[in-house]
Amino acid sequence: MTSLKSKMRKKLMLSHGARKNTKNTLWITYSHKLNRDIALASNNECIYWVACLEANPQIRSFEFGFIVDVKIDREECFQTKELIKVDLKTGGLELHGLSSGNGGKISFEGTAIINGVERPMTCTSVFGDYLAEKSKSAARWLKLIAFTAQVKNEVCEIEYEALNLVVRSLSSGTVGQLLMMTDRHDPMIILGMISRMALSGDISVDLTDLPFGRNTIWRLA
Incomplete structure (x- = not known):
């Protein structure tokens, strides 16, 4: 039964x-x-x-x-x-x-x-x-996806435009720099927008050794 x-x-x-x-x-x-x-x-x-x-x-x-x-x-x-x-x-x-x-x-x-x-x-x-070789990489990406999930039903147009302007002007840097240069906005929403950009392929992020965080290096795709 x-x-x-x-x-x-x-x-x-x-x-x-x-x-x-x-x-x-x-x-x-x-x-x-x-x-x-x-x-x-x-x-x-x-x-x-x-x-x-x-x-x-x-x-x-x-x-x-x-x-x-x-x-x-x-x-x-x-x-x-x-x-x-x-x-x-x-x-x-x-x-x-x-x-x-x-x-x-x-x-x-x-x-x-x-x-x-x-x-x-x-x-x-x-x-x-x-798959065993990819397991550590998957764990690091799961943390990034968690930030995307928290804004999944939100447009966040103002925050996205502010972030996109900084991304285009810098071309590369760290996540911490992006947070500092958009400090007028909710940092959790900015992190969600950064993770969206990474998953959409607008920017590339280096998660080779460490999970997603302030020290994560990104580059304009």
Whole structure:
């Protein structure tokens, strides 16, 4: 018999666009790219989302739990799989899949049936060892995303214009400098605007060694 906890978990996941119930760790988080809260069904999905999808300025949008018929070139027939659909800013479309074990990140050519039409498709398999390497980076980006989430329903036009003027005039610097030069405004809103700019690809931030903070170095993209 399904427990009340399992029913509530399934309802929560479905309400945020999740595909299926799972016993793995459940993440409910905000995506600036999609402009909504999303559900991620495991730690691996969370790591890949934040480090490789949300933080990648070359990606326009993505969809977890995308059910598609796909055939790798060396295979003879199509197989129905649950993958991640990735839309690139260049207009291209890719399919990504998370796998256990070692193997890094491998891309290969395949064919997918989308809206009833067969089309060539780049498919990428992402293995556990690759995700392990990205885990620290993901933790650092999660802190930045938290500042975006706190202003997710706000336009903040005045604060954005003030920040954008400073960013254009400096071209590079630290987050602390941006806060100092916009000190007439709420610093938490300014941090939210900075994180929006970083996720949108307007500026690049260096999170190689340290999480997002006053000492974070940024550059105009």
